[in-house]
Amino acid sequence: MARTRTIALTAGFLGLIFAPPVGQAIVELREGERPVIAELFAGAPAEAHLRQLEKSLDEASSLGSHLRPWYQVLKHRLTGDLGHKALRGREGWLFYQPDVKYLLEPYFRGQGPLPEGDPVAVIRDFKEQLASRGIDLLVVPVPGKPSVLPDRVSAALERTSEVNGNTRRFLSELREAGVETVDLQAAFRSRREAAGDDGALYLRTDTHWTGEGAVLAARRLAERVRRYSWYEGAAGERRYRTREASVMRRGDIVTMSGVPSAIETIPEELVRCRQVVDADGGLYRDLPESPVLLLGDSFSRIYQSDEPRAAGLIANLAYELQLPLASIVNDGGASTLVRQQLARRTQLLEGKRLVIWAFVERDVRFGLQGWKPVALWPEEPQPHDPTPAPGSPKLASP
Amino acid sequence: MRPIALCLVALALAAPARAESAEELALTAELVEIPSELPPDDLYDYAYVMKYRVQGGAQGGQTLLVAHYKPRQPREKIEKAMRDRVGGKLKRFRTGDLHRLVLRRDLEKVFDGAVVDEYFAADRKTPRYWCKQVDPA
Amino acid sequence: MVFTSHIFLFYFLPAVILGYYVLPQRWRNGFLTLVSYVFYGWWKPWFVTLMLASTLIDYLAVRVMAAPGASPRRRKLALLASLVSNLGLLGVFKYAMFAQGNALALSEALGLGSFPVLEITLPIGISFYTFQTMSYSIDVYRGEATPVRRFGDFACFVALFPQLVAGPIVRFQTLANQLRERAHSFERFASGVALFSLGFGKKILLANPVGELADAAFAADHPGALAAWFGIVAYAFQIYFDFSGYSDMAIGLGRMFGFEFPKNFDSPYHSQSITEFWRRWHISLSTWLRDYLYLPLGGNRLGPRRTYVNLALVMLLGGLWHGAHWQFVVWGAYHGLLLGAERALGKSSAYRGLPKPLRIALTFVLVLISWVPFRANTLTEAGHYLGAMFGLREAGAPAALLMAQLLSAHSLLIMAICTGVVAMRTQSWDFVEAISRNEPGVRAWARLAVAPAVLLTAVAAMFTQAFNPFLYFQF
Structure with a gap:
């Protein structure tokens, strides 16, 4: 190697590896902070401490924050790639990878230990706790976008292709465990077959449903709720009416990709919603004393507390039932966190006849914090200790 | 008359302050535990409960459980919609660091989203505070 | 520590390069040994005790083996101590869970009930460095390598962070001279x-x-x-x-x-051909298995049948070296079968x-x-x-x-x-x-x-x- 080239390569390499840590320390000191690398000496060299240090270095890295978007844009420009969380479908449709992963992987129960907890056992336990207070439970897995729009993921799939055998099996096991369920998938598929196109049920670049999807889910749910014997007495006079509302929404799949060029170029979507108002024209509001409590996730939050407000699943279910609801909505936390939230506010269950628990189907596998049992009234003996699935570890009691 | 009027004015002015102090408290505490890996926050909004030990004052040595909104992000980068509820200059949460905290007692009223609370199973009684502002001490 | 990580590339490596080139030559091996222990202990600090134990055992075994006037029996015992210790470490940390799992499955199949399986963490790189240290004692025993004088040099050979956790598996004699003296140049x-x-x-x-x-x-x-x-x-x-x-x-x-x-x-x-594949894939492992297992078993010197048995045995053990799971045994057996078939066809x-x-x-x-x-x-x-x-x-x-x-x-x-x-x-x-x-x-x-x-x-x-x-x- 010619000496000049040798020196150039060596100098370039040394510059590349020496400049970032020195520059990072200078930036941190100028901002009045202790350099992150100094954490190395802040504790005993235990594994947890070292992993935390590595994570802190990654997160704090100025070089990383400059290079990351550059590389993301390069990949996006070259191949349209939006990172490992987004899957490009056909005709501009974007899908959330965990939604697809949930459909692809084998059914999770009966495959061995379930380190994240067994949802069937946990749901049965929850149902029995509620039943001890005379409250019914209705479980509603919300289909993810690729379950309803498989043909928008791949041209090899038909509109009618059955891709979510996992949820069908989950619903069937819940029913075997004595848990009442509502199958939204069937309703959504019927709509697609009738509409002939995508049925306008899901947003093109977002993980969630459209306003219309929320209304359809509310109708399907209301059909079941009306069959409860207490419903007639609870409904009373007609209190709500609807009006059209619309909102521009930037797809969360685009936003979470974090790719600047995608955020700049993929347009916002116009969403038409059915907004629910009361007799005075005021937007629908929850009533904590309602006989119905809905526990939900972001599918219950969208258009409800988000713009245009009072146009999501909750308001539309209230409209269909002509009955105000109580609700606890916990983005991404509908597997465990929403029940923890309820356990902190058990007074909300006073006078309740029904709890509707809606969560997106992928959370059966990937819910934030997994599926932990939650005792609603810990001071009382529990009606049932959730039995783990065959081969799964014993669930700890709270 | 004049001193009485002044007292009345002072009381009137002080009333909101009293109401605020009933909901909020300011203190300095050491972050003693981040009980697990912080969950990803790209898709979900959430708050995460961490353990503190109060430094100095009447509450010195007391343990507090404090919910921080999206703790992976520097406080100054929290989205606009949450700015009235989350603030401060802290960039990273590291155990062992001292923080100046402004806390709210009414977590459920301030934030109705997901609260990731690893202490839930073992301890429901200790109150959870919402962190309104956190700065390096 | 992983080479493709922030901490390695921007903190560990610059610090090591700086320290290494600032220090006088005679301290450099010691410095490399020290930082290699930091590198290895970064995963789990207790891992370093195993590496140190393996290093000490082989160093002492060779000292005994190479002592002036050591009898053949003593030399053999020293070699045995080295092999048993290294293979014992591998047995406990790599294969004990596999054995327990199989025993449990057998016990359950025979209706003898079950028993708890003791979970053991596999220390990263243990298969690589135990093979390296064993190669040292075997080479000295065979008279193919000179015993190292300074413990520091041997510790450096075992721990050397660039190839510690995933090879290439380097024989001691390859590095012996370089440990004593090596050239540094811009090129x-x-x-x-x-x-x-x-x-x-x-x-x-x-x-x-x-x-x-x-x-x-x-x-x-x-x-x-x-x-x-x-x-x-x-x-x-x-x-x-x-x-x-x-x-x-x-x-x-x-x-x-x-x-x-x-x-x-x-x-x-x-x-x-598969024979050629094994000349080109993970060459240092193939060479190690050839020199320390295939040839000592007799290689191809004991007739065709024994050659096939040796080949199969080497590939099965090569499979197990990769991991204590039946999948690796099957993988090794498959390659052994193909190599045997190709040998029957004249190594083609x-x-x-x-x-x-x-x-x-x-x-x-x-x-x-x-x-x-x-x-x-x-x-x-x-x-x-x-x-x-x-x-x-x-x-x-x-x-x-x-x-x-x-x-x-x-x-x-x-x-x-x-x-x-x-x-x-x-x-x-x-x-x-x-x-x-x-x-x-x-x-x-x-x-x-x-x-x-x-x-x-x-x-x-x-x-x-x-x-x-x-x-x-x-x-």
């Missing part, structure tokens, strides 16, 4: 930089992205035949770029500190009469089939996957979703690049050799620019990827 350092950069790129820009494709295919419930073949080709690329990338980085780092490690890969997917393949591209393609297909049990988590999973590859298992409807994932523009581009790099006659080693030549002109500069460009792009990509250790760390 050597720069060629190390180039090799390290290319290896870094292989891991981050190729192995990790294709690994995601392989993971998706292997995680799917009922992949179709096309997806299954796509997935296994992706895995073949992943394991090659992952492992050869690591070797490149190891050799490159070695050069930065004046060492010269042997080449570990030589375009293995260009092989025209059954398809030797075909044109060269077809011979390469058929060898690649045979290797692909072997990667299925290697990658699968269980033998059942491997069976299902092979069934999918050969159309014996019906694809479910979600298989089309999998194809949509696998055939994205980004995935196709990565697979095309991998194919191109594998097909190239010039591999990283040769590329670095080429840029080391004293050529004048723009072309030489352009070739030189490839290494930093790859490194810079890979560093940018590293910040977008989750933690992703090397595949061979688990062995």
Whole structure:
């Protein structure tokens, strides 16, 4: 190697590896902070401490924050790639990878230990706790976008292709465990077959449903709720009416990709919603004393507390039932966190006849914090200790 | 008359302050535990409960459980919609660091989203505070 | 610590380079030993005690063996102590859980009840450094190596961080002279930089992205035949770029500190037979197994039948060396069978009469089939996957979703690049050799620019990827 080239390569390499840590320390000191690398000496060299240090270095890295978007844009420009969380479908449709992963992987129960907890056992336990207070439970897995729009993921799939055998099996096991369920998938598929196109049920670049999807889910749910014997007495006079509302929404799949060029170029979507108002024209509001409590996730939050407000699943279910609801909505936390939230506010269950628990189907596998049992009234003996699935570890009691 | 009027004015002015102090408290505490890996926050909004030990004052040595909104992000980068509820200059949460905290007692009223609370199973009684502002001490 | 991490590239490596070149020559081995212990202990600090134990045992065994006037019996006992200790460490930390699991399954099958299985953490790199330390005591026993004088030099040989956790497996005699005296030059350092950069790129820009494709295919419930073949080709690329990338980085780092490690890969997917594949794949392991297992067993000197038995035994143990699972035993047996068959045919393949591209393609297909049990988590999973590859298992409807994932523009581009790099006659080693030549002109500069460009792009990509250790760390 010619000496000049040798020196150039060596100098370039040394510059590349020496400049970032020195520059990072200078930036941190100028901002009045202790350099992150100094954490190395802040504790005993235990594994947890070292992993935390590595994570802190990654997160704090100025070089990383400059290079990351550059590389993301390069990949996006070259191949349209939006990172490992987004899957490009056909005709501009974007899908959330965990939604697809949930459909692809084998059914999770009966495959061995379930380190994240067994949802069937946990749901049965929850149902029995509620039943001890005379409250019914209705479980509603919300289909993810690729379950309803498989043909928008791949041209090899038909509109009618059955891709979510996992949820069908989950619903069937819940029913075997004595848990009442509502199958939204069937309703959504019927709509697609009738509409002939995508049925306008899901947003093109977002993980969630459209306003219309929320209304359809509310109708399907209301059909079941009306069959409860207490419903007639609870409904009373007609209190709500609807009006059209619309909102521009930037797809969360685009936003979470974090790719600047995608955020700049993929347009916002116009969403038409059915907004629910009361007799005075005021937007629908929850009533904590309602006989119905809905526990939900972001599918219950969208258009409800988000713009245009009072146009999501909750308001539309209230409209269909002509009955105000109580609700606890916990983005991404509908597997465990929403029940923890309820356990902190058990007074909300006073006078309740029904709890509707809606969560997106992928959370059966990937819910934030997994599926932990939650005792609603810990001071009382529990009606049932959730039995783990065959081969799964014993669930700890709270 | 004049001193009485002044007292009345002072009381009137002080009333909101009293109401605020009933909901909020300011203190300095050491972050003693981040009980697990912080969950990803790209898709979900959430708050995460961490353990503190109060430094100095009447509450010195007391343990507090404090919910921080999206703790992976520097406080100054929290989205606009949450700015009235989350603030401060802290960039990273590291155990062992001292923080100046402004806390709210009414977590459920301030934030109705997901609260990731690893202490839930073992301890429901200790109150959870919402962190309104956190700065390096 | 992982080479392709922030902490290694921007903190550990600069600190080590600085310390190494600032220190006087006589302190450098000691310094390298110290930082290698930090490097190794970074995963779990207690790991270092095992490495230290292995080092001490072999050092002392050889001292006993090489003591003036040592009787043959004493020499043999010392060697035995070394072998038993190293194999004992491997047995406890690598194979005890496997044995317990099998005993449990047998006990349950016979209706004798169950018992708790003691969980044991596998220390990273234990298979590599125990083989290295054993090679030292065996070489000294055979009279092929001179005993080391200073413990520090031996500790440095065992712990040397560039090749500690995933090879190349270096025999003591290869490094003995370099430990005593090695040359440092800009040329050597720069060629190390180039090799390290290319290896870094292989891991981050190729192995990790294709690994995601392989993971998706292997995680799917009922992949179709096309997806299954796509997935296994992706895995073949992943394991090659992952492992050869690591070797490149190891050799490159070695050069930065004046060492010269042997080449570990030589375009293995260009092989025209399985026999040739094993001459080109993980060369340091094949050589080790040949020198310390195959030849001592008699090699091919004891007649054809014994040769086949020896081959099968070596490949089975080679399989088990990779991991204590039945999948690796099957993988080793499969390769043993193919090697035996080729030996029967005169060390050549059954398809030797075909044109060269077809011979390469058929060898690649045979290797692909072997990667299925290697990658699968269980033998059942491997069976299902092979069934999918050969159309014996019906694809479910979600298989089309999998194809949509696998055939994205980004995935196709990565697979095309991998194919191109594998097909190239010039591999990283040769590329670095080429840029080391004293050529004048723009072309030489352009070739030189490839290494930093790859490194810079890979560093940018590293910040977008989750933690992703090397595949061979688990062995």
